[in-house]
Amino acid sequence: MDRRFPFKVLEHIFSFLDVNEDRNSVSMVCKSWFETERRTRKRVFVGNCYAVSPLKVARRFPKMRSLTLKGKPHFADYNLVPDGWGGYAWPWIEAMAARRPLLEEIRLKRMVVTDECLEKIAASFRDFKSLVLTSCEGFSTDGIAAVASTCRKLRDLELRECIVDDLGGDWLTYFPETSTSLASLDFSCLDSEVKLSDLERLLSRSPNLKSLKLNRSVTLDVLASLLRRAPQLVELGTGSFSDELDPEEISKLTKALSELKQLKSLSGLWDLLPEYIPVLYSVCPRLTSLNLSYATVQMPDLIDLLSRCSKLQKLWVMDLIEDKGLKTVALCCKELRELRVFPSGADLDETDVTLTEQGLVSVSEGCQKLESVLYFCVQFTNAALVSIAKNRPNFRCFRLCVMEPFAPDYRTQQPLDEGFKAIVERCKDLRRLSVSGLLTDKAFEYIGVHAKKLRMLSIAFAGDSDLMLHHLLSGCERLKKLEIRDCPFGDTALLENAAKLETMRSLWMSSCFVSFGACKQLSQKMPRLNVEVIDEHPPKTRPDSSPVERIYIYRTVAGPRQDTPEFVWTIHKNPEVGVSRLSIR
């Protein structure tokens, strides 16, 4: 008896699945579910662009409308991955242009995107709506101009912290006069000035524009005029906030800001001067997201601002907020879900910036909904970590960066093992963790035992031996991404837990003690992993016992990649001759 649902029914049911993890699970049930699911998936996410070939992805999902790709490993953000490593968008763009011309959205993170890529996008996808590039590089404002001018239905153009070859502000003039579809524009990472009149005209004809993030070159004196043309904004990233304004200009700006009745998110605020803080008062009560991480304003001026932000859910700020400021946040921002405190590098001789562990403790006490933290601090204590864990068992993301490597608990001189133990024991839903400070193997034993839902773990300058890695790889069942630098362990744990690596997206280790021989062994043992040894200055001969600088291991069904630079060694290359042996497919 055939009990299968008709395709149409299944298709309808699957249309309610919008989380890709669910779709992945569903597609593994049986062949017909796989087929149904693949024909209905519209939003495709590929977490590692080398894990699968573009062609396979294009073929598998005929209804694809949105593609998200990630390229370089996360530690590339901190200059640990040499230039030219890889992560090229071109093969993907080319493949999609040929097979999926109805693609509407492309989101890339940490990839190399060239002007050719952008031109190809503009030329190939007639309904193209949305381009979001995060931490990408390799393109110039010419490429952006191509997208702006050709994509008639362009809705989102967002360049988030990209490195762009900025050839001038002309690109803005390439939006056709007839285009009115723009909903989101983010050019905050560009350096050069755009012409005010061009920007004003664009805003005037974009009634759907909800999100606008200006770059730093947009000066404060023109902000009011821009805002008057976009009163419907929900997200605003200002330009520089430190230029001199006369009283009349200040009052115009205050009024223009108060007219933004729908504004929920505010960022930019470069070099915010204390005297301009009152200008922002009118928007504070509505704000759910505030990014002050480029605002160099200090205490006590920050209190005036923060005490008015009772609806705040997301706050990014510098350590200039100090413990005092965080106490205010704990009192006033009861809706807070995410907090990031970045180091300002303030000259600590002149100013007395006191941000300690106490700041985070206060916030963890006062903000019941807090679930995500990134906190840079010079030193910490176990007691503070234990309090934080007790107060906030609902953490999903806990990233603590004790900036002094190997710093123990400064009161007891003990390692921070017990503190992190409390975190992983109590925070049962923890998905992401970054540890720092002085840590022994014990800390990682605790993590292995307790952090059962952990997906991503970042470690630096920690541990004593191979045991550390062994605890993690054998204990953390859901671990998907592990990145480690400057930890003293090597081969044994890696080889013993090789099978685990196929269940993870990737493992990064740099400045550890993995030997070249172990890399070779691992490569031979695990053909479905790409094991990349990245040594910018490899020795002329490589004995098996020599340690490697960096190793990046990831699972893949695409086989060895063809675009590795010289400094990346894989088993498929013959190291003596220095030549790529192309694999026979």
Next chain:
Amino acid sequence: MSDKNKTSDDALNFKATELRLGLPGSESPERVDQRFLTLKNLCPVSGAKRVFSNAINGSNKWVFSPGSTTDVNSGSVPVKDHKPGVSVKEKKSSAAAPASKAQVVGWPPIRSFRKNTMASSQSQKQGGNTNPETEEKAKSGPETCLYVKVSMEGAPYLRKIDLKTYKSYVELSSALEKMFSCFTIGPFGSHRRCGRDGLNESRLTNLLSGSVYVVTYEDKDSDWMLVGDVPWEMFICSCKKLRIMKSS
């Protein structure tokens, strides 16, 4: 990313400070975590504030300052003894100037974008003295370098080179070969150039497929010309873009 620490290869320059057994130049037979140890010994706890602020203010690199001179426990390996805290106990009296500084790439983990933004923020505050790091990060001025894009037919990405770093067509050609060799190299390794004079620097031959590549450039008038026709100096003044094409 262009703000890469140029000394990243020396960033963890432990070899120089490493304690080794055996003859100089030979690999140390035991893998004691000397690197790790050295790092530990270089690093004080208090004074951390100062260390960090110096780092962020002055440059984009984070710098360690070793603390007191007497605290170097090179004999005992605190790591292995599991003696927590011993290794990093600093002497509060460590007022001595740092003997040496080890630079650590990518620590603390702050994105380049943020570092550069903060660096230029501070330089503005210092009355507009431009910070050399931000200069490096900013667009290259025409007087100091001459970046042109180099694309190759069939290659998935393009590169940028500074024409000012080459003095002749020969140098340029060998640089291009190196850069794009992964597309022309077959299993037999290097490719040969035809043996004539100057012009042939613009040809790259792929032994296996037999196809010959020529290097062309776009000049000031947006015409595409063959590289090698004009004197080098004239070439670098008029070249806007380079393209390596298959000659068929």
